[in-house]
Amino acid sequence: AQKITQTQPGMFVQEKEAVTLDCTYDTSDPSYGLFWYKQPSSGEMIFLIYQGSYDQQNATEGRYSLNFQKARKSANLVISASQLGDSAMYFCAMRELAGGTSYGKLTFGQGTILTVHP
Amino acid sequence: DTGVSQDPRHKITKRGQNVTFRCDPISEHNRLYWYRQTLGQGPEFLTYFQNEAQLEKSRLLSDRFSAERPKGSFSTLEIQRTEQGDSAMYLCATSSNYGYTFGSGTRLTVV
Numbered sequence: 001a002q003k004i005t006q007t008q009p010g011m012f013v014q015e016k017e018a019v020t021l022d023c024t025y026d027t028s029d030p031s032y033g034l035f036w037y038k039q040p041s042s043g044e045m046i047f048l049i050y051q052g053s054y055d056q057q058n059a060t061e062g063r064y065s066l067n068f069q070k071a072r073k074s075a076n077l078v079i080s081a082s083q084l085g086d087s088a089m090y091f092c093a094m095r096e097l098a099g100g101t102s103y104g105k106l107t108f109g110q111g112t113i114l115t116v117h118p
Numbered sequence: 119d120t121g122v123s124q125d126p127r128h129k130i131t132k133r134g135q136n137v138t139f140r141c142d143p144i145s146e147h148n149r150l151y152w153y154r155q156t157l158g159q160g161p162e163f164l165t166y167f168q169n170e171a172q173l174e175k176s177r178l179l180s181d182r183f184s185a186e187r188p189k190g191s192f193s194t195l196e197i198q199r200t201e202q203g204d205s206a207m208y209l210c211a212t213s214s215n216y217g218y219t220f221g222s223g224t225r226l227t228v229v
Binding site for chain 1: 149151153158159160161162163166168173174207209211213217218219220221222223225
């Protein structure tokens with residue numbers, strides 16, 4: 001069974017600094033996808049970044065980058081130049097891709113609350 | 119329509135009552151998922167539709183829960199005889215290839 005672990009219940013960062021949110025995963029499937037979502041207090045899940053298990057390079061999207069270390073089964077999110085609007089809950093999620101009957105459902109971690117201080 | 123719409127946004131109900139939530143997906147997305155998120159936790163998968171067919175149900179989906187997606191368009195999630203433990207955010211998500219779009223959710227409070 002898939003499992004996602006986010007060990008940081010809360011993180012604090014100073015505005016304009018960089019912050020890393022940790023995510024480790026466990027799966028026996030060689031094909032999988034890793035996602036990061038942001039959930040502000042309004043409740044909507046906002047897609048940030050995606051990394052496929054066979055992607056050779058780490059994914060980047062603007063201020064977001066994913067530090068993908070396949071052998072260690074970690075997929076940490078790095079937010080550069082933090083902004084006050086980055087304060088939210090952040091979730092790491094995984095989806096199996098090949099075969100099986102997962103039908104593309106996502107398995108989420110417990111989340112990390114990020115607070116950006118001015 | 120560029121997003122996934124969920125209605126209502128908030129629902130307060132008395133224990134034992136039935137409630138129904140609606141999800142209107144992005145029109146070209148044939149895959150639809152329901153998730154439940156309790157306070158301080160990540161979303162947990164409930165059920166999956168491909169077009170109108172319900173192809174997977176989680177063990178979390180007890181007999182009191184039923185979901186439908188008639189004609190492969192909007193979907194409804196009904197909870198019968200609600201219990202306080204059903205209080206949660208219910209999220210709908212749709213996907214086409216491998217990207218997902220989530221709705222804003224329906225927050226259910228059972229009193």
